[in-house]
Amino acid sequence: MQIQADTPQLLADAKNSILFTAVRPELVMERGDGIVLWDTAGNHYLDFIGGWAVTCLGHSHPVIREALVRQSSSLVNASPSFYNKPMIEFARLLTEISCFDRVFFASSGAEANEGAIKLARKHGAVNLGGAYEIITTVNSFHGRTLATMSATGKKQWEKLYEPKLPGFRHVPLNDMEAILAAINPNTCAIMLELVQGEGGVHAVDAEYLHALRQICDARGIMLIFDEIQTGIGRTGKLFAYEHYGVQADAMTLGKGIGGGFPLSALLVKEAFNLFEAGDQGGTYSGQPLAMAVGLAVVNEVINRQLPLNAEIQGQYMMKRLQNAALQYPITNIRGKGLLLAFDLEDRTAHEVVAACLGNGLLINAPNPSTIRLMPPLIVTEADSDQMMELLCRSLDQVDTFRK
Ligand SMILES: *Cc1c(COP(=O)(O)O)cnc(C)c1O
Numbered sequence: 001m002q003i004q005a006d007t008p009q010l011l012a013d014a015k016n017s018i019l020f021t022a023v024r025p026e027l028v029m030e031r032g033d034g035i036v037l038w039d040t041a042g043n044h045y046l047d048f049i050g051g052w053a054v055t056c057l058g059h060s061h062p063v064i065r066e067a068l069v070r071q072s073s074s075l076v077n078a079s080p081s082f083y084n085k086p087m088i089e090f091a092r093l094l095t096e097i098s099c100f101d102r103v104f105f106a107s108s109g110a111e112a113n114e115g116a117i118k119l120a121r122k123h124g125a126v127n128l129g130g131a132y133e134i135i136t137t138v139n140s141f142h143g144r145t146l147a148t149m150s151a152t153g154k155k156q157w158e159k160l161y162e163p164k165l166p167g168f169r170h171v172p173l174n175d176m177e178a179i180l181a182a183i184n185p186n187t188c189a190i191m192l193e194l195v196q197g198e199g200g201v202h203a204v205d206a207e208y209l210h211a212l213r214q215i216c217d218a219r220g221i222m223l224i225f226d227e228i229q230t231g232i233g234r235t236g237k238l239f240a241y242e243h244y245g246v247q248a249d250a251m252t253l254g255k256g257i258g259g260g261f262p263l264s265a266l267l268v269k270e271a272f273n274l275f276e277a278g279d280q281g282g283t284y285s286g287q288p289l290a291m292a293v294g295l296a297v298v299n300e301v302i303n304r305q306l307p308l309n310a311e312i313q314g315q316y317m318m319k320r321l322q323n324a325a326l327q328y329p330i331t332n333i334r335g336k337g338l339l340l341a342f343d344l345e346d347r348t349a350h351e352v353v354a355a356c357l358g359n360g361l362l363i364n365a366p367n368p369s370t371i372r373l374m375p376p377l378i379v380t381e382a383d384s385d386q387m388m389e390l391l392c393r394s395l396d397q398v399d400t401f402r403k
Contacts, residue, residue, distance in 0.1 A: 007040045025357055032059025035376055035383050037362065048387055049362045053197065053229050053339065053374040056256040056301060063296040064259055071292035080283055086291035093298060098239060099247045100267035104275075105286045105294075109228035109254030110143025112264035115280055116191065116224050116250050117147050119266070121167075122274045123222050124188030131188040137173040139199035140192060142226055151191060154198075174205045183215065189222040194240040197229035200370045201334055201341035209246045216249075222272065225251045228264065229339065232256035233301050233377050236311030236337030243336065256377075259297035263290045306377040310337035317373065317384045324388060328395050330371075340373045341366070348398055355394035361387060 010028045027039040035058055037045045047059070057063065071086060078084050091103040106112050117134060124131035136142065140153040149157055150165035171178040173196065190212060196202045216223040225248040230240035234256060237243055241251070249272050254264035284290065301307070314337040321333045321342055332343040344352060349365035356363050364372045375383065 010040060034058040034060075035379060043360065045357070045360050045362045046383065046386055046390065047362045048373050048375040049364045050374050050376045051260055052255065052364075053234060054255045054258070055260045056232055056234070056306065056377045057259045057297060058376040058378045059260075061259060061297075061300070063300045064261065064293055067292040067296035068261075068289060071289050075288045077287060077289075080281060080285045080287075084286065084288045084291065086288050086295055087286035090291045090295040090298075093295060094253075094265060094267060097298070097302065098251070098267055099241075099269075100251060101270040102268050102273050104266040104268075104280065105291070106264045106266070106282055107262045107284045107287075107290065108143070109226075109252065109264050110145045110148045111282065112228065112252040112254055112266045113142045113148045113151065113191075113226060114145055115266040116226075116252050117151065117189075118280055119250060119268065119272060119274060120189035120191070120222050120224065122279065123272060126274055128188050128220055129185075131186045132167050133169060133184070133186045134167060134189045134191055135169045135171060135179060135182050135187060136191050137193075137196070138170050139173065139196055139202070140170075140226075141196070141198035142191070173202060174208045176208060176211060179212070180215075183219070183221070187219070187221055189224055190216060191224040191226060193226045193228075193230065194244065195230050195235060195336055195339055197339065197372075197374075198366055200366050201339055201372055203334075203336060204244075206244050206246075209244050213246050222250065223248045227251050228254035229374075230336075232298065233307035233310050234337055234339050234374070236307055236314055238302070238307050240336065256301075257298065258290065258294055259300075261290055261293040261297075263294045265294075301377065304378075307337070309379075310377045313379050313381070313384065314338050314340060316381055317387075320384060320388045324392060328392070330395075335373075338373070338375055338377060338379065341370050343369050344371060345369075351398045352391075352394055355397045356390060359390045359394050359397075361390035361394065363387075363391070 029037055030040045031038040035047050037047050094103050095101055104115050120134055121132050136151045136153055138153040142148040142151040147165045150168050153170040169182045171182050194204050225241055227239055231253045250268040252266050257263050329345045330342045335341050347368035349368050349371055353365045366372050
């Protein structure tokens with residue numbers, strides 16, 4: 001591997017040419033393999049961010065390369081106005097492995113959720129006398145388009161880009177009274193994550209979810225699961241709804257479904273096959289390269305039983321964290337499968353993340369008090385052992401943890 005001498009120049013160019021939207025560390029990522037990333041200065045990092053819960057097969061997996069080479073040699077883009085073979089095969093696979101009957105493809109999670117929001121409004125218009133309100137939860141995350149930001153229940157976004165899209169009500173998660181009070185004749189859908197990811201890894205209660213299903217059935221309200229972060233094996237089952245035995249009317253997938261390639265999907269039950277020609281679309285809907293990659297990635301996840309590995313490795317990591325909690329003030333260890341989190345005292349999460357980066361470990365802080373772990377689904381016990389060692393070393397370095 002050639003080590004580049006020009007990292008400072010690259011960083012200078014980045015600062016002069018890339019629109020500022022985020023504070024990023026002073027490094028440039030260049031290469032990935034399995035659970036490890038390398039930067040242009042030759043440093044390597046154990047990746048427990050996993051491309052933001054995306055790289056389910058790890059970095060640079062050969063099935064992705066092979067799918068891209070194979071598909072790009074025959075058809076890159078036929079236009080969204082035609083069917084193509086990988087699109088049909090992939091849609092068939094997704095309907096076979098889930099409880100849903102039909103699929104609309106897009107490129108990002110937000111776009112899949114936009115499709116779900118439009119479908120909910122269509123359902124309201126067609127079946128509920130014009131009802132258009134969608135109930136979502138406080139601390140939820142549904143994306144960064146204006147509609148999905150309006151759906152998102154993130155306090156810091158309340159005043160951003162006003163006026164938001166009207167028609168969303170936010171209720172606290174797992175609060176039955178609050179959602180009963182919010183439901184009204186104008187309600188067309190309830191949309192929620194089964195484990196809030198960006199909100200800090202908080203799972204929906206089974207009893208609450210079963211009750212929501214009954215209310216939705218009784219009232220004709222559409223129930224939508226945003227499984228963009230929880231789907232494709234992340235929580236220890238192929239889809240998180242399998243933990244609960246509750247089915248939605250529609251579900252959105254993103255992140256892991258492409259293993260790093262931009263891809264998302266909206267899956268619906270036949271009763272919600274409601275769009276008319278022209279109601280919904282997109283230039284890259286069903287794009288052959290994305291379809292070939294998605295098909296290869298999901299098949300690999302299933303064939304290698306990665307949801308099971310997520311379950312087993314998640315439990316192992318949970319045990320290691322509980323052990324560490326005897327020595328370090330880490331609390332509220334929680335999560336399902338390989339979507340785990342714990343809390344830190346004194347809002348030190350960002351400091352801990354920075355210390356970890358310095359020690360060659362990538363972890364994420366969804367808020368100043370929480371650390372979230374979302375490694376590739378191929379993670380091993382040895383990887384977790386190494387992660388714990390680097391994490392504890394980093395905790396030792398952060399001031400408040402010094403004894
Ligand atoms: C990441 C995420 C989204 C948005 O996906 P993008 O691909 O960033 O548009 C939506 N919902 C959930 C639950 C997510 O985790």
